[in-house]
Amino acid sequence: MSPVICFVGAGSVVFTRELLFDILGMPELAGSSLRLYDIDAERLDTAELMAKAVASQMGAAPRISTHTDLASALDGVDFVINAVAVGGHKATSTDFDVPARFGLRQTIGDTLGVGGIFRALRTYPVLDQIASTMARVCPGAWLLNYTNPMSMNLSFLAAKHPSVNALGLCHSVYWTVNDMNDLLGLPLEGTDYEAAGVNHQAWLLKWEHQGTDVYPLLDARIAEDAELRRRVRVDMYRRIGRYPTETSEHSSEYLPWYLKSDEEIERLRIPVGDYLEISAGNLAEYQRTREELLAGAALVPPDATEYAPQVIHSMTTGTPRHIHATVANNGLLPQLQAGLGVEVPTLIDGTGAHPKAMGAALPHVGAALNRSFLNVVGLVTQAALDEDRRLIHQAMMVDPNAAASLTLPVIDELFEAMTHAHGDLLPAWVQG
Numbered sequence: 227m228s229p230v231i232c233f234v235g236a237g238s239v240v241f242t243r244e245l246l247f248d249i250l251g252m253p254e255l256a257g258s259s260l261r262l263y264d265i266d267a268e269r270l271d272t273a274e275l276m277a278k279a280v281a282s283q284m285g286a287a288p289r290i291s292t293h294t295d296l297a298s299a300l301d302g303v304d305f306v307i308n309a310v311a312v313g314g315h316k317a318t319s320t321d322f323d324v325p326a327r328f329g330l331r332q333t334i335g336d337t338l339g340v341g342g343i344f345r346a347l348r349t350y351p352v353l354d355q356i357a358s359t360m361a362r363v364c365p366g367a368w369l370l371n372y373t374n375p376m377s378m379n380l381s382f383l384a385a386k387h388p389s390v391n392a393l394g395l396c397h398s399v400y401w402t403v404n405d406m407n408d409l410l411g412l413p414l415e416g417t418d419y420e421a422a423g424v425n426h427q428a429w430l431l432k433w434e435h436q437g438t439d440v441y442p443l444l445d446a447r448i449a450e451d452a453e454l455r456r457r458v459r460v461d462m463y464r465r466i467g468r469y470p471t472e473t474s475e476h477s478s479e480y481l482p483w484y485l486k487s488d489e490e491i492e493r494l495r496i497p498v499g500d501y502l503e504i505s506a507g508n509l510a511e512y513q514r515t516r517e518e519l520l521a522g523a524a525l526v527p528p529d530a531t532e533y534a535p536q537v538i539h540s541m542t543t544g545t546p547r548h549i550h551a552t553v554a555n556n557g558l559l560p561q562l563q564a565g566l567g568v569e570v571p572t573l574i575d576g577t578g579a580h581p582k583a584m585g586a587a588l589p590h591v592g593a594a595l596n597r598s599f600l601n602v603v604g605l606v607t608q609a610a611l612d613e614d615r616r617l618i619h620q621a622m623m624v625d626p627n628a629a630a631s632l633t634l635p636v637i638d639e640l641f642e643a644m645t646h647a648h649g650d651l652l653p654a655w656v657q658g
């Protein structure tokens with residue numbers, strides 16, 4: 227029987243397009259019921275046009291409906307894909323512009339740091355609404371979350387709504403291996419890999435091609451390529467011993483060493499404020515996509531490998547697959563804080579999701595960095611549970627990049643400036 231799938235934040239049409247091509251390209255899912263939910267009428271209309279166009283191109287016959295009421299959208303569904311971006315591009319600009327006035331540099335600002343903290347605070351009320359509604363109208367469904375900050379969001383869901391099935395999905399591990407294999411001239415086929423840590427700061431623990439360790443090949447390539455050494459994640463790998471599973475742009479702002487220094491920004495070619503341009507580009511791409519849909523133009527299938535369609539297919543058909551997912555740390559990584567969102571290898575099959583307990587597999591210094599990351603995650607999560615704005619302030623104080631770049635009095639001022647700038651996008655208890 228074909229599943230019922232709800233897209234929450236369906237108006238993120240570029241991302242929705244990627245998922246739809248993958249879902250409707252699987253014969254077992256081509257007849258799925260697709261429910262599209264968004265609070266923006268134009269974007270919801272665009273999402274409907276998108277779904278119908280993809281279905282037509284793929285020769286699929288899904289049942290498509292649109293919804294502005296969350297309860298009706300989720301009633302009886304099997305899977306909920308969350309891709310909301312509360313506040314959109316304007317809020318993202320605030321996450322960068324206000325800290326920049328205080329001397330704090332960020333690159334992506336969606337996972338940790340001041341940007342990640344305030345993105346979480348904007349997102350938690352929506353997650354709370356989704357999870358509460360799921361518990362009432364589709365208690366056995368799976369929430370497949372793509373919205374960042376991933377670890378903060380999954381930590382909140384685990385603490386506030388432990389009965390809701392939730393997975394955090396991000397393709398960073400897959401694309402790290404794919405891209406590094408390309409660099410080394412190795413096909414992805416025949417490659418066996420595992421990573422663990424936290425989303426956007428996991429470590430590639432196992433990386434073999436046809437049974438042979440790939441790391442010596444990487445070492446040789448780094449030794450001969452001076453420009454390759456001018457990247458944050460390569461610099462981290464040479465010091466930590468395992469390759470990090472997210473881009474240098476992401477990696478730089480989770481650590482205290484890089485963004486405070488003009489010299490390091492130059493040496494490692496760090497693009498400060500990079501996500502502002504990406505976010506603006508997403509707006510432009512949305513507009514182009516809407517115009518193409520209205521004109522009846524054919525859509526170009528994306529070059530993407532997303533986990534949600536694989537999860538849905540495996541749980542629906544019983545086909546086993548191994549992915550990497552963010553889940554609550556319940557004995558999975560004993561080197562890291564219990565209960566918070568960690569990323570580990572996960573088996574998906576007809577009975578659900580089965581995260582792998584990794585033992586003490588993390589390199590010691592990698593685990594130490596993950597704990598620093600999760601210190602921030604834990605404080606923000608607890609702040610939301612207790613509705614205690616002091617804990618948000620303290621999360622900013624212990625954030626690696628903010629702590630290395632700003633004095634405590636400046637962090638005090640930045641905290642108040644951020645709450646004022648975001649205003650009603652934040653819960654009342656945060657605004658004070």
